[in-house]
Amino acid sequence: MARPRVYEGGCLCGAIRFEATGPIPKPHSCSCRMCQRHSGALTAIWVELPADRVRWTGSGGEPASYRSSKVSSRAFCPACGSSLGAIDDDPVVALLLGAFDKAHYKEFAPGSHSYVTPRPKWWKVHIAI
Structure with missing residues (x-):
């Protein structure tokens, strides 16, 4: 049996690092105002994993978080x-x-896009299916 692939990443300064164990089941993009404000971009691209498949490995430990809704907190490097x-x-x-x-553009191509309406009208959303 093949071992699951492990993807690595982290913050700009390197204090917060993570390992995400694949497979990556739900790549998607979102243009809601919360995602726009959190990311500073017009669209955020996300990959979702069960929490037990993400391990925080950097010297900074787990990221800081901000409670952004009734069901979620936004994670960032303090x-x-x-x-x-x-x-x-x-x-x-x-x-x-x-x-x-690594960007993993081919593997993590979004299969869906949430909240198309808040995007600028000149931005055409294209989803690879």
Whole structure:
């Protein structure tokens, strides 16, 4: 039996690091105002994993978090401020694609897009299916 693939990533300063054990089941993008404000981008691209498949490995330990809704907290590095993802109550950890060491563009192509309406009208959303 093949061993599951482990993906690594972290924040800008390197204090917060993670290992995410695949497979990656739900890559998706979102343009809601909360994702826009959290990421500083018009769209955030996420991969969601069960919390037991994400391990925080850096010298900074677990990321800081901000309770952003009734069911989720946004995760970030307290030292450099990098957005890392969201820690949901499910327990699910959603990691931002940009926080991975390698972009994995082909593997993590979003299969869905949430909240298309808040995006600028000039931005055409294209989802690879």
